[in-house]
Amino acid sequence: MPTVGQPIPHDSANGHVTGEALYIEDIRPVVDELYVEFVGSPVACGKIVSVDLAQAKKEPGVVGVYTYQDVLGHNLFGPVICDEPFLAESRVDYVGQPIVVIAGKTLEAARRGCRAVKIEVAPEPAVLDIDTAIEKQQFIGPERRIDRGDFDSAWKNAGHKIEGTFESGGQEQFYLESQSAIAYPGEQGQIVVESSTQNPTETQAVLAEVLGLKMHEVVVTCKRMGGGFGGKETQGVIPALMAALVSQKTGRAARIVYTKDDDMKVTGKRHAYKTWYQAGFDSEGRLTAVKMDYYSNGGASADLSTGIMERTLLHADNAYYLPNVKTCGRICKTNLPPNTAFRGFGGPQAVAVIENIMQEVAAHLGKDAFDVRRVNCYGDAPRNTTPYEQEVTSNLLPEIFDKLAETSDYKARLAEVEDFNLTSRTQLRGIAMTAVKFGISFTTKFLNQGNALVSVYTDGTVQVSTGATEMGQGVNTKIRQIVADEFGIGVEKVLVMTTSTEKSINTSPTAASAGTDLNGAAAVHACAQIKQRMADYAAKLFNENNPTHKPSADDIRFEGGHVFDRRSPDHSIPFGEFTNQARMARVDLGARGFYKTPGIDFDREAGRGNPFFYFTTGCAVSEVLIDRFTGDLCVERVDMLMDIGRMINPGIDHGQVIGGFIQGMGWATAECLVYNDAGELLSYSPTTYKIPNITDVPETFNLAFMDNGANAQNIRSSKAVGEPPLLLGLSAWAAAKHAVSCAAGKQSASMKLPATNEEILMCLTRIENTRREADKRQTSTR
């Protein structure tokens, strides 16, 4: 029986539940392994006056103390723009920016060494927020735009208009396993690094560059991560560099494991955004003119900010047709750690803006926001092209909207909610449906490739190596299923091996939800080559044994653990025997497969093209309950309907959808990064940074999927599922906004994201005060 479509357990599940699955920190130290720590900048911005290492070098147990001057290659790196120092040189640009690396025989020794380092910095005024950066015109990279139609005249002629600003906060990835790496010295200056990274190739390239090696001298591997969510796409590089530098200098193994506090303080997060928007619309709420100027808080260097802003512009529309639209994106350079990838990659920030506009338009017209969304939803031509003029094909969005409205009983519940709000003095309810249309593919074209190595052994077992890294999303399990089905064998016969730059070369990060799409397809390509050779041989073999049929490779089948000729299935050979015979006959049982996504192309200067292979879409309805006196919010019920094609593993995909939603809900309603004026993060551990807890999960969570097998161009007709559901967490924010606007007498009420209890209570208080003043004025004029 094919395993694709079956909810088989995660390939590491047994290891997870027994604690036997090893993460970097769990690997047994080798005999003389060193522990690595670092000293970071005490201030957010300034010139380094002096770095005194004398005392640190004297600390017992300290083996090495290094600064940028010890770097043999280049000290500067960056995935897109080369602007990030590995170790600070003459200036520092965020609190905690690494300056000194210390190696100790023990962790305590390394930490003592750190405490003994004296760094003097002449502080300069720090720029921490978007407004100040705009005022000072401090930006990273060029301004990007995507325009279509004629916004200006459409705006002028619009029957109804709204404009305003919208702010969304940053978000910490909060992968449970902090950044970590171990470096082992190889022969002749070579180096092997085990890293908790979503991006072994990039890590390899940067290691080579910084250490002054060539890429073939560096091997980077990743067995698994204890979560990544984008936070280990680029940011695993610095810890890997620290360990590797120590190893290069000492010839000994070196390990670094960030504490959770350090990790949260010094690594980048989801970008906070501030957007100036204008929207013109007709009396039905149909958008005729939309303009959005997005500003993101990029932090001290570029990291992936440009790509993230690009995805923001490409998701300005979300599920809605925008005939006349002007969008512009700028990245603010500030004195925070370089912000980076986080599940959704700029998409959520864009979608928050347009979903906010939907709520505002509805409040302005006194309509229900669902109806406004519905009239704007992508439909048939001509209302089926994005602002960058990609056609939205096999579009199920209208159907999803309508079906979910029905199954969630939206209209009846809306009426109940609004009635409730008229009567309850103590609580408020809110309900909202939001949508997602998430573009699948890296917007940087060259990254849309994958390769895989498939090795079949003589006992009929198979090893697969791809560039995909396993961070919990189940990519290895899916690839295992795909490969098992290719050979018609059980999944237990297939192992997906540690990701290594030795086996899979020049790979893309495991990101953009495309891990299975790219690497699964590459694995299929490798299997196809092996199967072709096997079939050629089998055709001859079966013909020798049973000369009644002409030898025909096309008729050879690999099914049920056997190899046979379709025309005489009784003469089958067990796969494990067949492979041995094939080897004897000198058939090559290994192959490397390659895949590149077809048909994608995007001109970022012009803002035109087909950046995406396809879209993953869906809708969610959230209902919330709010305490009028404290602002406390509870998401009581969620109904979700998504089109994710044919699922390769429903167990895993359910997990991706639920986990993504809850993570998005955390961003939209709860998680709060708090900095002080000096640019220090105050919410740097789970004591003060609150991700959703089990009791925050809605009591009722109805999850359903569209039956869509139409996505035949992708692997096994599946669709990528990693990021899209996160954006549906915005429905909880929109529901809170609905509740608050009910309190305002169904007027619009501006509210930031996240809708924390504080944000909600302060909004409600403003509304209440305005109401009181209006009452007062009325009584005094009477």
Add this chain to the structure above:
Amino acid sequence: MLQSAKPTRDHLLVYLNGERHEVAGTDAFLTLSDYLRLRLVQVGTKIVCSEGDCGACSVLVGRVEEAPGGGKLVYRAIDSCIAFMYQLDRAHVISVEGLKRNGLLSPVQDAMVKCHGSQCGFCTPGFVMAMTGLLEGDGASTGGGDRRGEALTCDELRAGLTGNLCRCTGYIQIMDAGCSVDPGKTARLSELYPDGPMVEIFDSHAQDDVVVTDDGRTVAVPASLDAALTFKTKHPGCTVVAGATDIGVQRNKGKIDPREVLCLANVGELKGVGHEGGTLTTGAGERWSGVERYVEDLVPQFHDILTVFGSPQIRNMGTIGGNIANASPIADSVPFLFVMGAELEIAGPTGTRRVDINNFYQGYKKFDLRPDELIARVHIPLPTEAQTLKLYKVSRRRDLDISTFTAAVLMELDDAGETIKGVRIAYGGAAPVVLRLPKTEAFLAGKVFGEDVLHEAGHLARTEVTPISDVRGSADFRLQLAENILLRFYHDCAQKMTV
């Protein structure tokens, strides 16, 4: 007493997955997670935060509890990152390595595999341990008791797993796993690790005073209050440790590194909870889970606030005495103790004295306790029939969060149920210490209970507090809460009155 004829034991006696460990020297000062991961290289127990806030490091700890037919080991989940080895004398620790039987997954492990309860897997051992603890327990979120073969419900899992964070799954498949475990097929921990022999050994050492030294460091784990006080008198600068849910965090964050420790974990006189003649009395060393269980029917409002105190893991270690002596302005129990006029029984070398908790605190983290004294018990007058008690906690997240603001209101109306005879109000998180609001209380006394009056009282309350802006919320937010909570109190009472 430590210097008495009775010899002191110089090592800790700890069982780990059924195996006896005599722990001495440096090891006695390690956290349990370090002992497991670094000393024994049992790395299934994961570390994320080292501060009790994620549960990745959860293990089960069994201690002897009285039961019909002799003592038995009762297991509860704790966070091993903030538990020190010296707190575990005469305890049996089960870590994730100890769950498999004959190489087979335990039913909880099996369910987590089948239901896709793990994604990245880093939180998983912690969940497995916490869930195993719940299956042992009798339905309380903190485990304990005796479950007898019922399956876990979703509500139990929600209440019982608030101490475990997962960033990947969104929890639903974890709950599915928990609900799917067939308790009938689940071996009790006492079947995996027979109680009898361990209980016998622990009991035979029940009177031991333990002192472990290492390189200038000393920890005493006395078995009696007398011995504890003697040590305290001799070492007035020592750090007192009860559950270590505050101390452990401070140690891990590098804020303290105590050289002399007095661990109260085995002092029997500091344990126990009971009530008599309208007064609830609890030992200062009673764990929150014990208090929570005891007050469930007796003072439901207090019980409710305890269900959102930390997490089950925290309540299984943290004590009421620790909460009081930690003197945090956002200690969740203190506003309640203030309005009830709780009395602290303080034990010193010359006997005991009693202090009204309202007079105990003298400033930020300063209080009326001499270096040779310990808090021994807490006497809490229970609310009378005529009194209405409401407790409030506002935090960024409902569970496993430190309060942004807390409040306790105790009100008594006249016989007609209209006029306020008296009211006591205490706020936490609104000033450097927990505050009573004398002006607001005075204003309300004698007023007719009504919305406008409470509204006005709210305005007055605002003027009595001096909150700051910090990571848990702005001063404005807290001021607004200080005002609003009285209105909320009005509505909570009014709702109840009309019911």
